[in-house]
Amino acid sequence: MTRQRWYAGKGRVPNLVEVSRQEWQSDDPDARIRVLLVRDTANNPPSLYHVPIVLRRTIPRGSGAAFIGRDEHDDYLFDGAYDAAYTHTLLRRLGVHRDNETSRVHGGEQSNTSIIFDTGSEAPLVAKIFRLVHAGENPDVVLQTALTSAGNRSVPRMLGSVTTTWVDPLGSDTHTDEPSTGHLAFAQEFVPGVRDGWPLALEAAAAGESFAADAERLGRVTATVHTALASCMPTREPTLGDIVGFVAGWHQRLAVAMSDVPQLRALRPAIEAVYDAAREAPWPVLQRIHGDYHLGQVLRRPSGEWLLVDFEGEPLRPLAERTRVDSPLRDVAGMLRSFDYAVGSLRSESRAAAGAIDTASLDLDALALEAARADWAREARAAFLDGYIAESQTDLRAHRALLDAFELDKAVYEAMYEARNRPTWLPIPLAAVAYLVSADRATKR
Numbered sequence: 001m002t003r004q005r006w007y008a009g010k011g012r013v014p015n016l017v018e019v020s021r022q023e024w025q026s027d028d029p030d031a032r033i034r035v036l037l038v039r040d041t042a043n044n045p046p047s048l049y050h051v052p053i054v055l056r057r058t059i060p061r062g063s064g065a066a067f068i069g070r071d072e073h074d075d076y077l078f079d080g081a082y083d084a085a086y087t088h089t090l091l092r093r094l095g096v097h098r099d100n101e102t103s104r105v106h107g108g109e110q111s112n113t114s115i116i117f118d119t120g121s122e123a124p125l126v127a128k129i130f131r132l133v134h135a136g137e138n139p140d141v142v143l144q145t146a147l148t149s150a151g152n153r154s155v156p157r158m159l160g161s162v163t164t165t166w167v168d169p170l171g172s173d174t175h176t177d178e179p180s181t182g183h184l185a186f187a188q189e190f191v192p193g194v195r196d197g198w199p200l201a202l203e204a205a206a207a208g209e210s211f212a213a214d215a216e217r218l219g220r221v222t223a224t225v226h227t228a229l230a231s232c233m234p235t236r237e238p239t240l241g242d243i244v245g246f247v248a249g250w251h252q253r254l255a256v257a258m259s260d261v262p263q264l265r266a267l268r269p270a271i272e273a274v275y276d277a278a279r280e281a282p283w284p285v286l287q288r289i290h291g292d293y294h295l296g297q298v299l300r301r302p303s304g305e306w307l308l309v310d311f312e313g314e315p316l317r318p319l320a321e322r323t324r325v326d327s328p329l330r331d332v333a334g335m336l337r338s339f340d341y342a343v344g345s346l347r348s349e350s351r352a353a354a355g356a357i358d359t360a361s362l363d364l365d366a367l368a369l370e371a372a373r374a375d376w377a378r379e380a381r382a383a384f385l386d387g388y389i390a391e392s393q394t395d396l397r398a399h400r401a402l403l404d405a406f407e408l409d410k411a412v413y414e415a416m417y418e419a420r421n422r423p424t425w426l427p428i429p430l431a432a433v434a435y436l437v438s439a440d441r442a443t444k445r
Contacts, residue, residue, distance in 0.1 A: 001040075001049070005110045006131035008047050008315075015042040016049075020166035024089050030056050031085035032075075035184075037133060037166055048133045048168065050184055052080030052090075081105050081113045081129060090127055091117070094187040095160035098122055108196075111315040116190055124190035125159060130312075134319035135180035140312035142323075143229065143288060144188065152228045154221050155308050161186035193302045197295035201342040205376050212383035214306075215339070218298060219387025221306045222335065226289065226328045227392060233288040234325060242286065243279055246327075250275045250409045257416035263430055264415065270437035271408060278405035282398060286325040293331040294338035329399060332388060333406035337414065337432065339380040344428030408436045 001007045001014050016038045024033035032055040040047045053068065055075040066082035080086030087103040098117065106114040112131050118124035130138060141161045148158040162184045167177055197218070204211045254271055258264045264271070290297065291313030299307045313322035389396055396403060414429035 001051075004131075006112060007049075008111070008132060009040055009043040012042045014040045016040055019048065019168045020164070022164070024086075024093070026054075026085045026089055028085040030058060031083070032056075033080065033086050033089055035080075035164075037164070037168075039168060050129065050131055050133045052086050052129070054078045054080050054083040054085050081115055087115055087117075087127070090115075090129075090162070090185060091187070093162050094127060094185065096125065096187055112312075118190055118192065124192060125187050126156075126190040127185055127187045129185045130183055132315055133182050133184065135182050136319045136323065138183040138186075138312060138319070139288070139291065139322050140310065141183050141186045143233070143290075143311040144186075146232045147225065147228055148188075150228050150232045152225065154225050154228075154306070155311075156188040156191055159187040159189065191299065191301065191307060194299035194307065197298040197300060197306070198338075198342070200300060201295050201339070201380070202346065205342045206346055208376070211339075211376065211380045214300065214304070215380040215383040216387035217304065218306050218335070219384040219389075220391040221308070222293075222331065222384075223388045223390075223392035223394075225308055226287070226331070229289065230285070230287045235285050235287040236325060238283045238286050238327075243283060247275055247279045247405075250405065250412075253409060253416075254412050257412050260419040261415045261426070261430070264412065264433065267433060267437055271412070271433065274401075274408050274437060275405050278402045281401040283402060284327060284329065284394070284399060286327060289326045289328050289331045290334075291322055291326065291330070293334040295335070295342065296338075327402070327406065329396075329403050329406050332385075332396070333403060333410050335384060336381050336407055337410045339377045339384070340432055341414075341428055342380075343377045344431070345425065347427075404436055408433065411436065 001016075002009075002012075007014075018036060019039050020037035022035040024035060026033050034053045034055060036051045036053060038049050038051060040049060055071070055077055057075065059067070059076050063078055063083070066079040068077040068079060070076055080090075082105055084103065088101070091098055091101065101117045101122075102119045103115045103117050106116055106126070113129040115127045115129070116124065117127070128140070130140075141158075144155050145158045145161070147155045163181055164184050165179045165181045167179050169177060200214070201211055203209075204214075251272065254264070254268065254275075258268065290308060290311055292310065293308075297308065297310045299309060301307065385396055388394070411429045411432040415426060415433060418426040418429060
C-alpha cells in the first residue's frame with residue numbers, strides 16, 4: 001500500500017485492521033472477488049481504505065503490474081482495478097450493462113482510482129473507485145448526480161453509484177456498533193478529446209500566449225454551476241455564527257502556518273486585518289460548492305467548452321465539513337490562486353534548474369513586485385472574474401473584502417503546504433500573501 005499513489009500515510013508503515021469483507025460473484029471461473037475495507041491505525045486520524053482484490057489460482061499473462069502477492073491458501077492476489085473480473089462486476093453493480101468491454105486505469109489519479117471503459121461499441125464511461133471511504137454521502141456523487149438530474153451539461157453525466165454498509169468501532173470516538181454507510185464508487189460518461197486545464201494554462205503561460213478567452217469562458221461556466229447547485233441543493237443566509245466560524249478558522253490556520261513559515265510572522269497583523277475586514281463585509285448566500293477548485297479540476301472540450309469534475313472536495317478533510325453549505329467565493333478564490341500558480345510554478349522550475357534558493361531569506365517586497373508583474377496571471381484572473389460576473393449577475397466588487405480573505409486564507413494554506421513538501425515553490429504563495437496585504441491590492445485585479 002505504501003507504494004500506491006492513493007495511500008495517504010506517506011512515510012508511515014501501515015497498521016491495517018480489517019473492518020469489512022465482501023465476496024462479489026465473478027463470471028470468470030478462475031477468479032474470486034474480495035472487496036475489503038481496512039482501517040489504517042498508523043494514520044491520525046485512522047484512515048479507512050477501500051481495497052478490491054481478485055484472487056486467482058493462476059497468473060494471467062500481462063498481470064504482473066497488478067500482482068500483490070500470495071495468501072496462505074496459495075491464491076494469487078491482484079489489485080482489482082487492473083483485473084477484468086472485478087471491473088466487469090463493478091459495472092453491473094453500478095447499474096451499467098455492457099458486453100465485451102475492456103478497461104484501463106487512468107494514470108493521473110492520486111487519492112482515488114479511475115477506470116476508463118472506452119473500447120466497446122457503446123459510449124465510453126469512467127468509473128471512479130474511492131480509496132478513502134467515509135461514512136455518509138460523498139459529495140462527488142451527490143453534487144454531480146444533482147447537476148445531471150437538473151440537466152446541467154457542465155459536468156459529465158452521472159450513470160450510477162455503489163454504496164456499502166459496515167460496522168467499525170475504530171471509526172468512532174464513542175466506539176459504537178451502529179452500522180455506517182458510504183460510497184465505494186460511481187460511474188459517469190467519459191468525454192473523449194478533453195484536455196486538463198492545468199497543462200493548458202502552463203503551455204499558454206510558458207509561450208506568453210493570452211489565456212483570457214479561456215479564463216472568461218471558465219468564469220462563466222463556474223457561475224452556471226454555482227447557480228445550478230443553488231437551485232437544486234440547500235442554501236441559506238449566513239448567520240453570525242457562520243461568519244465567526246469562518247473567520248476563526250482563518251486565524252487558526254494562520255497560527256498553525258506560522259510555525260512552518262516564519263516569514264508569515266511579520267505579516268501577521270496585516271493578514272489578520274484582512275480577515276477582520278471580511279467579518280464586517282456583506283456575505284452572499286451559503287450553498288453547496290465544488291470545494292477544491294483549481295485548474296486541475298476542469299477539462300476543456302475540443303470545442304472550447306469547459307467541464308467541471310472531482311466534486312469530492314479536499315479528500316483529507318472530514319466529510320461533515322465537505323458536505324456543509326459554503327461560500328461560492330471559496331471556489332472563485334481557488335481558481336484565482338490557480339492562475340497565479342501556473343506562472344509561479346514555471347518560475348520555480350527555472351529557479352530550481354539554476355540552483356537551490358534560500359527560502360528563509362526571501363525578500364517579501366521583491367516577491368510582491370514579482371507577483372505584480374505577472375501580467376499573464378493578472379489578465380487571466382481579470383477575465384475569469386469578468387466571465388463570472390457577467391454570467392451570475394453577481395457584482396463581486398461588492399464582496400471584494402470577503403474574496404480577498406478567502407484568497408489570502410488559501411495562500412496561507414499553500415505556504416504551509418509548500419514549506420512542508422516543496423520548499424522551492426514557497427515563493428509562489430508567499431508572493432501572493434505579501435501582495436494581498438499590500439497597500440496597492442485595490443488594483444491587483
